Amino acid sequence: MSNEKTQTGPKFAPVILAGGSGTRFWPRSRRALAKQVLALEGERTMIQQTLARLAPLAKPADVWVITNGWLQEIIAEQLPEISQEHVLAEPCARNTAPACALAAFLLELTEPETVLGVFPSDHVVSNAKRFAQVLSAGIKLAAAGENIVVLGVPPTRPETGYGYIEQGVTVDGVEGCCGAVPIDVHRVRRFREKPDPATAERFLAAGNFHWNGGIFLWSAKTLAAAVREHVPDMVPMLEAIAAAHGTPEFEEVFEREYPKCENISVDYAILERRSAKGEKRSNIYCLPADFGWNDLGSWASLHEHLGTSEKDNVIDGATTGIFAIQSSGNYVYAPGKTVALLGVDGLVVVETADALLITTRARSQDVSKLVRAIHEGGREDLI
Amino acid sequence: MSNEKTQTGPKFAPVILAGGSGTRFWPRSRRALAKQVLALEGERTMIQQTLARLAPLAKPADVWVITNGWLQEIIAEQLPEISQEHVLAEPCARNTAPACALAAFLLELTEPETVLGVFPSDHVVSNAKRFAQVLSAGIKLAAAGENIVVLGVPPTRPETGYGYIEQGVTVDGVEGCCGAVPIDVHRVRRFREKPDPATAERFLAAGNFHWNGGIFLWSAKTLAAAVREHVPDMVPMLEAIAAAHGTPEFEEVFEREYPKCENISVDYAILERRSAKGEKRSNIYCLPADFGWNDLGSWASLHEHLGTSEKDNVIDGATTGIFAIQSSGNYVYAPGKTVALLGVDGLVVVETADALLITTRARSQDVSKLVRAIHEGGREDLI
Secondary structure (H helix, E strand, C coil): CCCCCCCCCCCEEEEEEECCCCCCCCCCCECCECHHHCCCCCCCCHHHHHHHHHCCCCCHHHCEEEEECCCHHHHHHHCCCCCHHHEEEECCCCCHHHHHHHHHHHHHHHCCCCEEEEEECCCEECCHHHHHHHHHHHHHHHHCCCCEEEEEECCCCCCCCCCEEEEEEECCCCCCCCCCCCCCCEEEEEEECCCCHHHHHHHHHHCCEEEEEEEEEEEHHHHHHHHHHHCHHHHHHHHHHHHHCCCCCHHHHHHHHHHHCCCCCHHHHHHHHHHCCCCCCCCEEEEECCCCEECCCCHHHHHHHHCCCCCCCEEECCCCEEEEECCECCEEECCCCEEEEECCECEEEEECCCEEEEEECCCHHHHHHHHHHHHHCCCHHHC | CCCCCCCCCCCEEEEEEECCCCCCCCCCCECCECHHHCCCCCCCCHHHHHHHHHCCCCCHHHCEEEEECCCHHHHHHHCCCCCHHHEEEECCCCCHHHHHHHHHHHHHHHCCCCEEEEEECCCEECCHHHHHHHHHHHHHHHHCCCCEEEEEECCCCCCCCCCEEEEEEECCCCCCCCCCCCCCCEEEEEEECCCCHHHHHHHHHHCCEEEEEEEEEEEHHHHHHHHHHHCHHHHHHHHHHHHHCCCCCHHHHHHHHHHHCCCCCHHHHHHHHHHCCCCCCCCEEEEECCCCEECCCCHHHHHHHHCCCCCCCEEECCCCEEEEECCECCEEECCCCEEEEECCECEEEEECCCEEEEEECCCHHHHHHHHHHHHHCCCHHHC
């Protein structure tokens, strides 16, 4: 982290969620080499980029990472600035609610006023400066009272693969939102699940719907209180785990208690239930994630991110050359090779030492189906 | 050669033409690793298979190979039974007429009655027993008088990529043609160049048109006489080269004289001109190449040859596994890898250590265009 945090303000603890299973970028991504620990674009891995863009906002000592046993070691290697005690490996996948709640209970014990920010570890942000601006304002807003802050990505297409945030009234006079580049703040009216295509078109046309990019801000005590209110069943387990942190029993308690938690997302478990209180009483605010966000959800997204147009052939991975005749819109990853394309369009071809994937950009969302077939075929060596 | 020749009959000297430049099976085939020295199907290379199927008909000592400087060494390695003196490397490509004529002049010096058979080195024959039957009859026919024997492949589709042989009247009572499985013998009426699609359809419907598969039989003296009659300009050069064979000056003479020869195929230079004498006077006979011939002219032909149906995914080259979802009719060569296909049809993907080709079966005829682009791009390392 080159940009050490210097400003004062609410204490901020980023919680990076890094438990993804790495099927969408197969065969490059594997269970033990998921997307977040790959350098899919640029020199640094996705999680290294995630940490780097948090540098202006938080000290490394305040960052937490929640991952799984497959990835704990490589993440510790990739993020040497982070305390080993802050890299937690879930004994089993339980979606985002238990992970966020655990972080809240851990911080509540010592610093309940700390603002806790939840960040996916495998998304791309192209404007890091704007990211820091928006987050900085969001942290101040989250520190005030019992506010919850969510970041909404301005939609560019009627995407059916994301949840949506329906914005309510504009809020003026939020501290930190009136700089040179102002930041719009809205109350949140409702969270909406992944829509069907017609609904997605309607959301896009309406103008007040943003994509839910999975970035949330709230103080530890606010989140802890929300967990106690909306998902009380998981409280005893998570309080026990938090209490054991830093003791020799931690791993044992984690392994015993965590699997008992409900497998549920923080959106369903807390945000939707809280927003049901109504736009005013829920105190959920939406700030715009207008900093070049891309979740790189598939090989097709990576093609879009790396190319300048849909017609581009994107030849990735230190290619030694490219020859293309009557071919366009292909994504090829073939490190160290010269790629020759003849009369092909919209394909995705990815080569690793042990596997060769051949599909299309249109079907690359379904790569996880292939991974399932490979798993069912008993080829754990490829998973 | 496991089947040593035992029968007596006309002396027979096969001349295997192996000067192909190896662009159609790029990136597996290269200038120095052309199709004929690759094991595209089965364990043995194409030229090894060619020699093996000649074993019942000729002693290895009587076999000649005409190739180029790129391939001379590897062919000598692959065919250790053949005398090094019989593996000739053309100093430059001059199509088939000079190569065949040179063989005729070489044999004419010592054994003018020898029947000389011209064989491409890179075709597939699935019924080797039938091959030997037909060739055996053809050799006898070629040994009698000034006959020329050509083999015609029964056409299965209106192919526009081959020349055609138009058959004339049936000839009865040819020695060796009345065995358990009889062999039809026809006089040749005309040779026809590669037709347009409508003409190809007409040829197929007519029933008396066969594909010209490039296999010819004639005695050395008959071919030598035909060369002197139809392409007299190349005679002095080729006679000089033949006279120098076995002397220390051979290579020098070969290099000096051969490039002066006309660059022309034996079909155009001799067969077409001879057949212009008329069906009876030309003494050209056609025997059926009904032994499962396939010229493997492209990746698409190889797919057809290796698969049992057009819908087959053919995963070639010691794959470690195949997973296919909603994919059919693909040809993939990825040695040592597991191949995963998702929603793709009719593709050709071929991987080598330094290159990755991605095209379609329909376009695989044009791979040579890619090779030309690579050559023009200065990437001789890939040629």
